[in-house]
Amino acid sequence: MSSRETPHPRRGILRRRSSLRTREARTGYLFVLPQVVGLVAFIGVPLVASLGYSFTHWDLIAPAPEFVGFDNWAAMLQDPRVPAVLLNTGKFILLGTTSFLLFSLIAALITYTPRRFVGVYRAIIFLPYVLSQIAVGVVWRWMFNTESGPLTVVLEAVGIRSPDWLLDPATAMTSIAIMTTWQGIGYGLTLFVAGLSGVPEPLIEAARIDGANVVQRFFHIILPLISPTVFFLTVTSLIGALQLFDPVVAMTSSSAGVAGAGGPDNSTRTIVLYMYNQLFNLSEAKSGLGYAAALAWMLAFLTFLITAIQFAVGRRTIYYEAGQQSRGRSRRRARTENTHD
Amino acid sequence: MKHSLRMASAAAAAVAAALALSGCGGGGAESSSDTLRVAVWGVNSDIDSIKAAAKGFQEDNPDITLKFETGDCGPDYAACKTLIAGKNMPDVVVTGSWNYFDFVRDGILADLGPALEEGGYSTADFTPTVIDALSTDDGELHGVPMGFNAQSLFYNKDMFAAAGLEEPPADGSYTYDDLREWSALLTLDSAGNNAKSPSFNPDDIVQYGYYNRMAIVPPGEPGYGPVLAAFGGQTFSGDARNQCDIDSDASIEAFQYLQDLMWKDHSAITPQLEQEQPGYLRWVEGKVAMQQGSHEQVQIVAEQNPDLNYNMAALPAGAAGNATLLQIHVWGAYAGSRNLDAATKFAVYMATEGSGKQMGLIPAFQDRALGEDFAQAPGEPSNLVAAQIDPAAWPLTFVNVDPSNVWAAASGQDGFGPALESIATNKSSAADALAGICSTVDDVLAAQG
């Protein structure tokens, strides 16, 4: 009688559990295989290749790139246009992203309580989001004209002298921010409404009975409970703002096409637009594919940095209810909180 | 496991479907030896006119198949670069005088000298100003003219008559001061006061006097070009046309003149008005008395407002004389084409035998411009020859092309573009906007590398 014939109870269970685990893991790997392949092939490899290109100079016409070491990076550090485009993007973030978040939240607060027709209002507000940038750009270009455009008419009706919108370097970026906010509120609204619907009504009632006014109810109850949504929208809209391109082209391109875009006095030239210019513009010694790749990597790095800062801040300020399904760290924290009780 | 097979085959079917469908839609990657890919652009009537002109070549060369492709490659050099990078560049391309030398510098266009000789032609067969503009310093010719357009003054006869003014002399024997005077007299408010009268209300204008494309912001076409030259100024000077001259006194005076017309006299279309409705459309609708425009306007009027009672005149003289701006559309053959022989042959044909009516331009070949293709075509204004063809020979007339290939960069957003914008929008005077601009432009030129 060998030990193999006599079934050892614990070892059998262990073997079963571990083979279950292995099977589970194998299925898991199989299921994620397409996504992983996609990650590696279409993001990972090109990202590294892009970094490689940033050390070359290539106009896409010559048969192969030419290695130039750190030339592109040095040029980027000395390029006065880089801080200029960063500033433009920063201005957009200040105006556009903040107003997007603010107005989406306000719109959600107004329309999340179930009432008749509330779905219709939300549907109408969401409509601009499904329109293409080209279409929106053409319409808003006309809307911003200072002779008979609706915005001008309204302002002058209340006695304010209308700015020159897209013609004035001081207001061009603001105009673009107005347009993108208008288009995006529907999307933010949908997410906020979903988040607000998770706020338990009895909680608010209880607060009201306790004497909390509207403002207090908002800041002490509603806002913390929707803070994950706020966080998600802030992170994603900042990432989008850093990559602003389509609206700028739609609103400020000239008869020279994209090359003429960038607004009066370059006030709306964003990072991605500058990158696009450099990619196809060879009337400068440093430009071309290599410099464009360096700019792209700079943008990627900037995005990582800004998002990392947000995550660091978020860890302290976002409220995850104990027991809610949420991401790793927070779940662990919630569990430990529970055990402490 | 059966299911994963099913999933795999479903995925394969999807990819196959995509491939099949894309096979239906994809454009040609390379030309076979019998096909010539020709990149064209413009509105539909432009493209039709090119195809009509190419019929003759097709008949002479039945073994070659012409395949026309519409796109941005031609007027937009970046689009061509994308195609070249994608190894997808057509064999024949139509560039413009504004980017012709971009192509030449990068070696994109083949030398057409030999093909020209083979056909029995020489540079003497073309309008001198035009063919000179396309020749490189060492006398090579990398493109041949499809045709050119000249800027002229288009004016509304009824408005002149109503104001009791004589029409502008067709040969250009009047000055920019005259034009300014007329423009003011032809600008009317709703009460019928013209811009010179003391009770004129600039907030209530119903008819404008003048439109120049300087009002288009961001700057595209150099509507200020002819005005600049007539005043004795230039954007660039020197043999190689790479010396910034836009801050010279004459240049500043020209820009100030245009600004004054818009913002002091209130008689010209401003950028704000342009944004509401393009100036040339206003002229076509009969709301503006005069516009500086090219022959394209004739077609637009015929399509949109055939009842308009108008005519043309050559552009006026400034302190330095009469000047106008020519823009050339250029037939070129892609130097890397597999069908280089056929391509060069075709390009030369379209500029010689086939020239005449293409894209509504003035043919530059021999004296076709005076014949039925252009001057004597039906429906043309009576002053056509004096307004469009004769000015090509003026000494100050120039072509919007710069051998040193600086135009795009220097006139763009990094060069003097913003300065022109602030002049057009009245943010600063011409002198202030252009002060020191040449150091900026020189920086751009230096970065050419």
Added chain:
Amino acid sequence: MTDVSLRRRTVKPTRAAATLTYHGILIVLTALYIFPVVWAVSMSLRTNENMFHADQLIPHPITFEHYENLFGILPDFGRYVLNTLVIAVLGTVGTLASSSLAGYAMARFRFAGRNVLLLLLLLTLMVPAQATLIPQYVWFRDLGWLNTPLPIIIPLLFGSAFASFFFRQYFLTLPRELEAAASIDGAGPWRTFVQVIVPNAGPAYLALGLLTFVQLWNSFFVNSVYLTSQDSWVLTQALQSLVGRYNSQYGEIMAGVTLVSLPVIVAYLIFQRWIVRGIAMSGLAN
């Protein structure tokens, strides 16, 4: 008794007034908000003389000539619709398939590297498309895939980070009992997924499906890089070409805008409720 009824009678008018004011304000706000869209459609129906008259919203006379002319200017309009549909449909289906698989795996299966994968997916959200565009372009060029929709569709067949994350959040909210019932029947993971999980994830598929479809339908930048020959154009490119070549034909441009936007608007109106439900139930809001 009398007290209560008295109270109710006095409360009603105030509540009615409040509701009326609420709806009144909202109607005005949404009407103003949607004004640009209405204006675009209005421009497509105006005659050229009336095009820029700011005083009329509904044009009189109404004309459909611009829609007719549009098909004259763009005779291949049908082909552009087909090209756009191919990309939008195949891209959406591919994304949904691969990403839901990945999301499910990350929500339900334990395997080494699961959290690392999640982190990586989130990181990729921060990578700007432009950073990976250039090498992808060179690669697709060498494969000969330019001027085909393949460079756009193929990467989507392998999933999108956002979609995978979305599905993960959603599947986390599904009760484990669903799988328990299926495994008792002896079903393997694949059969469980297809026959049990997917049918229960309707709102998520709908929500993400529609958002992806809309995004693909409207995308311009990536398409303009890969689809240069006019045969392979999508609708947004055709529209943009109008603005470039026929920039004076506002009526035709707006007609194009209206036609291109119509399908997505209709799709949104039909599926609106499910979208909100899908997003809410995904716990993404949390």
